[in-house]
Amino acid sequence: MTDSTAAPSRLDPALFGEGPARDDRFTVVDVWAEMVNLPDGHRDKQREFFHRQMNEEACVMENAARSLAEFPDADWRVRKGLARQCADEARHVLSYRRLLEARGGHLGQYPVMNFQYRILGRIDSLVGRLAIQNRSFEADGLDAATYARDEARQAGDHELADMYDAQQADEVCHIRLGNDLVRDQMAKAPRTAMVIARALTQAARAFARIFAGGGTEVEKYGIAVDARLEAGFSPEEVEAAVRMSDARRAAVRERATGGGVHG
Amino acid sequence: MIAAQGETKVVGGVVLRRDPAREPCFTVVQTDAEMQDWPDMSPISRRERLHRHMNNESGAMEIAARCLVDFPDTPWDLRMALARQVSDESRHANLLLQRLRELDGFKGEFPIANFEWGVTLMLEDLPGRLAVQNRTFEAGLIDILGTLRNRWREAGDDVTADMLEGILADEITHVRFANRWIKRLTEQDPRVLLKVAMAVRFLGRVNQQLAPKPGDVNAVGVEWTEERRQAPAVNVEDRREAEFTEEEITEVLKQAGFRSILPAGSLGE
Amino acid sequence: MGLTIRQKADRIGTFRFISVYLMETLARWVPTTPELEAKVLFGRHVWDFAQHADQLGRRTGELRAAAQYSLRPAAGYFKVLEAVASAPGTLERVAGFYDGFLPDLERRYRGYLAETDQLNDEPSVRIIERILFDLPRLKGDRIAFAAQRADLKPLDAGWATRIAALAAAEREFVTDRSPARTSAAV
Ligand SMILES: [Fe+2]
Ligand SMILES: [Fe+2]
Ligand SMILES: [Fe+2]
Ligand SMILES: [Fe+2]
Numbered sequence: 001m002t003d004s005t006a007a008p009s010r011l012d013p014a015l016f017g018e019g020p021a022r023d024d025r026f027t028v029v030d031v032w033a034e035m036v037n038l039p040d041g042h043r044d045k046q047r048e049f050f051h052r053q054m055n056e057e058a059c060v061m062e063n064a065a066r067s068l069a070e071f072p073d074a075d076w077r078v079r080k081g082l083a084r085q086c087a088d089e090a091r092h093v094l095s096y097r098r099l100l101e102a103r104g105g106h107l108g109q110y111p112v113m114n115f116q117y118r119i120l121g122r123i124d125s126l127v128g129r130l131a132i133q134n135r136s137f138e139a140d141g142l143d144a145a146t147y148a149r150d151e152a153r154q155a156g157d158h159e160l161a162d163m164y165d166a167q168q169a170d171e172v173c174h175i176r177l178g179n180d181l182v183r184d185q186m187a188k189a190p191r192t193a194m195v196i197a198r199a200l201t202q203a204a205r206a207f208a209r210i211f212a213g214g215g216t217e218v219e220k221y222g223i224a225v226d227a228r229l230e231a232g233f234s235p236e237e238v239e240a241a242v243r244m245s246d247a248r249r250a251a252v253r254e255r256a257t258g259g260g261v262h263g
Numbered sequence: 264m265i266a267a268q269g270e271t272k273v274v275g276g277v278v279l280r281r282d283p284a285r286e287p288c289f290t291v292v293q294t295d296a297e298m299q300d301w302p303d304m305s306p307i308s309r310r311e312r313l314h315r316h317m318n319n320e321s322g323a324m325e326i327a328a329r330c331l332v333d334f335p336d337t338p339w340d341l342r343m344a345l346a347r348q349v350s351d352e353s354r355h356a357n358l359l360l361q362r363l364r365e366l367d368g369f370k371g372e373f374p375i376a377n378f379e380w381g382v383t384l385m386l387e388d389l390p391g392r393l394a395v396q397n398r399t400f401e402a403g404l405i406d407i408l409g410t411l412r413n414r415w416r417e418a419g420d421d422v423t424a425d426m427l428e429g430i431l432a433d434e435i436t437h438v439r440f441a442n443r444w445i446k447r448l449t450e451q452d453p454r455v456l457l458k459v460a461m462a463v464r465f466l467g468r469v470n471q472q473l474a475p476k477p478g479d480v481n482a483v484g485v486e487w488t489e490e491r492r493q494a495p496a497v498n499v500e501d502r503r504e505a506e507f508t509e510e511e512i513t514e515v516l517k518q519a520g521f522r523s524i525l526p527a528g529s530l531g532e
Numbered sequence: 533m534g535l536t537i538r539q540k541a542d543r544i545g546t547f548r549f550i551s552v553y554l555m556e557t558l559a560r561w562v563p564t565t566p567e568l569e570a571k572v573l574f575g576r577h578v579w580d581f582a583q584h585a586d587q588l589g590r591r592t593g594e595l596r597a598a599a600q601y602s603l604r605p606a607a608g609y610f611k612v613l614e615a616v617a618s619a620p621g622t623l624e625r626v627a628g629f630y631d632g633f634l635p636d637l638e639r640r641y642r643g644y645l646a647e648t649d650q651l652n653d654e655p656s657v658r659i660i661e662r663i664l665f666d667l668p669r670l671k672g673d674r675i676a677f678a679a680q681r682a683d684l685k686p687l688d689a690g691w692a693t694r695i696a697a698l699a700a701a702e703r704e705f706v707t708d709r710s711p712a713r714t715s716a717a718v
Binding site for chain 3: 283284285286287317321324325328329331332335339342343346347349350352353354356357360370380
């Protein structure tokens with residue numbers, strides 16, 4: 001077995017833990033700029049996306065699995081939820097692989113990065129990990145999947161739309177798991193808010209390093225309001241997310257048209 | 264034929280729900296005086312104990328089944344608990360029938376009575392039924408089984424003793440879910456407590472009117488002595504497991520005259 | 533095109549409705565059937581259908597419907613359920629339920645498995661597989677009952693066949709809700 005994570009990483013060990021094991025078919029890179037970032041409309045764009053997303057799903061699976069192993073004293077309900085998430089994400093990996101291969105791609109065709117796993121490796125509380133992974137990363141994924149599903153449906157790509165449709169339903173459950181845990185812990189110990197805030201700040205700093213060269217300049221989709229409400233976010237939280245997303249998209253648009261002050 | 268439902272009968276001046284369907288092989292009686300039971304552990308007494316218990320399990324199954332049918336808007340988790348109970352009681356009745364046959368008994372060998380069904384099915388709300396059937400009759404069964412199991416074992420019948428022990432474990436779960444749900448429903452709506460109180464009072468009145476008095480004799484001439492009329496030893500440990508509070512257990516102990524301190528097997532059960 | 537989330541939720545919710553209906557039907561029969569062997573047959577299976585309903589109901593909660601969401605089946609199919617429940621005697625109850633109705637229900641579960649994507653909808657698939665694992669045991673209990681009570685005579689020997697025919701005549705059993713409002717991005 002070859003572990004491609006053995007390659008030295010240039011990322012700050014204070015913010016990033018060890019990467020997950022990958023076999024030697026994969027080229028693992030550290031940051032977004034080292035990925036193959038194809039322009040919209042490129043004929044390989046979709047295959048690269050499936051490949052990238054397949055690995056992201058693997059990282060989420062690995063995060064859920066690691067939390068299950070590292071927090072044996074967590075509430076059984078939460079542990080059961082993590083076990084379920086682990087199985088769901090495994091399924092998502094397989095779904096992306098199936099699509100990738102059906103559409104002419106193959107494993108290891110493009111580089112992958114494991115930032116989700118590595119960021120979480122430096123968060124030492126379960127509530128912190130779920131706040132980042134389930135409430136932030138997956139909630140963002142939910143917005144993207146909702147948009148992508150509707151786009152695929154409109155384009156007549158029902159196979160893809162059906163997959164997003166199914167995954168979106170799963171993600172709602174994962175986010176709910178995070179929301180439930182956060183709510184429970186906050187009720188039990190108000191200090192939890194501090195733990196979460198610290199974790200989110202740390203994750204935001206790490207995230208910024210990964211995407212320093214771009215990759216967050218998305219203006220296509222906004223917040224999936226219904227799905228987020230279903231996933232247990234409060235109306236106030238969803239409203240705040242919509243406001244932030246609108247502002248972010250406006251800024252991206254402005255930059256894209258060259259009129260931005262950050263230009 | 265399928266028995267008609269929704270009818271009542273009058274026993275000793277008390278209006279009770281008419282009996283559930285029984286096969287013609289059974290003689291269904293209405294009072295303790297018509298029952299044939301013996302205080303000892305002779306072969307016929309053993310068979311009668313199993314036969315009576317079998318019918319009581321059947322009744323418990325029927326009561327839980329009716330609760331499922333009569334209260335479809337009950338919270339799903341409580342319906343699940345009731346469905347599970349139906350299946351447990353079915354298993355119990357089946358086990359007792361098998362054991363009865365192994366001891367050369369048969370269905371209809373002795374008279375049966377459906378007292379618990381008659382009382383519980385007069386109640387029109389679920390908390391009331393749970394209070395009477397699960398929290399009172401089945402909790403009483405926890406006490407009885409605690410004692411009986413030992414009697415069968417002392418009489419050298421480990422097979423029956425083991426079977427009763429298994430049944431006891433299930434009964435604890437039935438009493439416990441009733442305790443939990445009554446508490447939860449009462450927290451949601453304090454008026455539930457009133458329904459529970461009315462149900463328990465109804466049971467008290469029925470008991471007062473129908474319970475055998477000292478000096479009464481049953482169908483085989485066995486006299487109801489003061490000792491036989493008393494409740495069996497209170498099974499404190501298992502009642503605690505079924506989530507009765509310490510105060511409730513103390514109250515039951517008080518009413519039972521602290522009979523639990525008597526050595527096992529000395530009761531008239 | 534496969535099933536949308538809403539179509540899955542509606543099918544699973546319909547299976548849940550049916551499971552609850554069967555649970556209640558058996559429960560209704562427990563006190564009203566005289567034969568002890570039949571009572572305990574029904575009584576034990578009440579819990580099986582409750583568990584099926586519960587598992588299906590957990591799944592509806594994952595398919596973006598309410599947890600424990602039940603959808604009333606199509607009118608024609610509902611009449612079949614009512615026919616099963618209206619059996620005139622003990623043997624008709626047993627035969628109509630186990631020989632007439634359940635095989636058709638089993639076919640519908642298998643139809644769902646054939647229709648849905650095994651990977652994307654794996655949790656539904658697993659639940660239905662477990663249900664399908666249970667059904668032969670129920671059938672086995674029914675056969676054991678027949679052996680125990682070979683003395684019983686049917687009131688209507690053609691009952692189960694008629695139930696089976698009624699069920700088979702109803703191709704559609706799910707009433708689809710109107711299409712979901714898309715939860716597209718704001
Ligand atoms: Fe996923
Ligand atoms: Fe997820
Ligand atoms: Fe029982
Ligand atoms: Fe019980």
